[in-house]
Amino acid sequence: MGERLRIVHCFRSPVGGIFRHVRDLAEAQVAAGHQVGIVCDSTTGGDYEERLFSDMKDMLALGIWRTPMQRHIGPGDMAAALRTYRIIKELQPDVLHGHGAKGGVYARMFGSLLRVSRSRVARLYSPHGGSLHYDETTTTGKMFFGLERLMERFTDHLLFVSDYEQRTFRRKIGTPRPPHGLVYNGLRAxxxxxxxxxxxxxxxxxxxxxxxxxxxxxxxxxxxxxxxxxxxxxxxxxxxxxxxxxxxxxxxxxxxxxxxxxxxxxxxxxxxxxxxxxxxxxxxxxxxxxxxxxxxxxxxxxxxxxxxxxxxxxxxxxxxxxxxxxxxxxxxxxxxxxxxxxxxxxxxxxxxxKARFGADVMAAQIEKTYFSALGRKTSEPKDGLKRPIVSRVS
Incomplete structure (x- = not known):
């Protein structure tokens, strides 16, 4: 087995395609020997999502951590961000992968803070549409796209799930400055x-x-x-x-x-x-x-x-x-x-x-990207933390 990584996926709402994408990645990454955790919102999702979390809990060495996260920018954002940062800091990730607009900001912002005091943390961002759905001619769109441009400074790799998404990023924000690539979503056999x-x-x-x-x-x-x-x-x-x-x-x-x-x-x-x-x-x-x-x-x-x-x-x-x-x-x-x-x-x-949209192809390409973002370092894997499998922080 190669080097084991501590991988944390951060996103807001555990529903829909983003949640499915993270579940597939987590399953493949655990099978490859990595330690994986999830940090996401505790106020969204219902009984169906709770069952999905229950099915995952035994395989995630770094646990499932749920804490309130607002969808839109507002007064509660600072408190939510601080709670999320404390969770991620405890998990000591090698790779912090943000999914969606909110998850992308958190992963890159907190990954950068962690790099001030410890070894390299790879900061990755997958938009999954997210803020790219906004109209670039509106005030809201300009605000979000300005934030996306700013956050590129704190991004080690951008991962797009479609060529359309990649082209939209270029049109609305500009040519990506950090390394970037396209990895399609995939299905299991x-x-x-x-x-x-x-x-x-x-x-x-x-x-x-x-x-x-x-x-x-x-x-x-x-x-x-x-x-x-x-x-x-x-x-x-x-x-x-x-x-x-x-x-x-x-x-x-x-x-x-x-x-x-x-x-x-x-x-x-x-x-x-x-x-x-x-x-x-x-x-x-x-x-x-x-x-x-x-x-x-x-x-x-x-x-x-x-x-x-x-x-x-x-x-x-x-x-x-x-x-x-x-x-x-x-x-x-x-x-x-x-x-x-x-x-x-x-x-x-x-x-x-099958030739283009296999889960095994998706996971292998993303793992390769993680090691590239880390500079292909070689080190002994860290010990896992003794944490509750599913935790809610309010």
Whole structure:
């Protein structure tokens, strides 16, 4: 076995693609002999995320540390930052990997503070979209992009999950100054096993965060319009949670779809895939969404918006891609229902997906980046700390 690293992943909200990415990385890094820990927010996530943490706790030598972290900059930020710094300082990481805007600031800021008093800490940042979703012409966007430019001084390596994300960084912030690279999200081997639809499967599935950025409102509008276009009822399942969920319930009721649209709480993606015959990803913005990879790996036909890194999965100009408009979703949903077999032919093949989006490939590339950021140092591994496996700091 090579040198063992102490790796700490820092991010804010333990939901969605970022959390999935960190779980995959942590599992692969532990298997490679490294000691891994997680530091994230304690106020977000629900029962489903708690079960995921429970499944992980025995494998993470550095534990799972949860403390309140605000999404937006505000008066409570200083206290939250101090709590998080104390946790990370105790964990003595060799690698501090920040994910998302908040995690990226914390990892680079605290990693820099640790370097004042001890040996080198590699400070890595994966945006996962994050602040890159802001409009560069707005005051808020300019503020965040100015902060991103400033934080480059404290960054040893930038890791992008899609070429789109990399290009967006260049366009909105500038050419990255620190070393940087592209590593696609990846699926485990078992995730390429097909998931057949249940006997009572609905026509369409939406799964993801219940917020406008992900397009649930577009999906609901397109359902109503698809019914009108085809002259028959259409059924759907919507899986997920979020601050805008009550508004989507009201939208379904207003459009008189309540008896045909079923809302369900978060659940494992492969369990959700069996609930419908076709998945719709109506996002207005993305980086490299796991749900697209997971659904395609499971053999599920899909309609997706051509945003973020999604075209990199399907190929530019794929007939399965549309703009994030209810009218275009409607046309494609109607087409898929009228001839499901013909529509399925638009999907990438399993062989194409495995070659580019394997979890083993992702983990190996990121580990190589860690050692590069550390200058490929060789030293004896440090002793693990005797800490509680799951801790909450308030």
């Amino acid at each position: 078992a995730e390429f096993e097909p998931v057949p639809p249940a006997a009572d499967a609905a026509d369409f599935l939406y799964i993801g965060m219940m917020r406008d950025l992900k397009g649930p409102d577009l999906f609901i509008d397109a359902l109503a319009a698809t019914e009108a276009k085809l002259g028959r009822k259409v059924t759907a399942v919507m899986v997920g949670d979020g601050e805008d969920l009550p508004r989507y319930h009201a939208q379904v009721k207003r459009l008189e779809l309540a008896d045909r649209v079923r809302f369900l709480p978060p659940m494992p993606a492969r369990k959700a895939f069996s609930l419908a015959r076709l998945i719709v990803v109506p996002s207005r913005a993305e980086a490299m969404p796991y749900i697209v990879l997971e659904a395609l790996g499971a053999g599920m036909p899909m309609i997706a918006t051509a945003v973020g890194g999604i075209p990199e999965i399907f190929g530019i100009g794929s007939p399965a891609l549309v703009h994030p408009l209810a009218s275009q979703l409607t046309a494609k949903m109607s087409e898929a229902l009228l001839d499901p077999d013909a529509y399925r032919a638009f999907m990438p093949t399993p062989a194409e997906l």
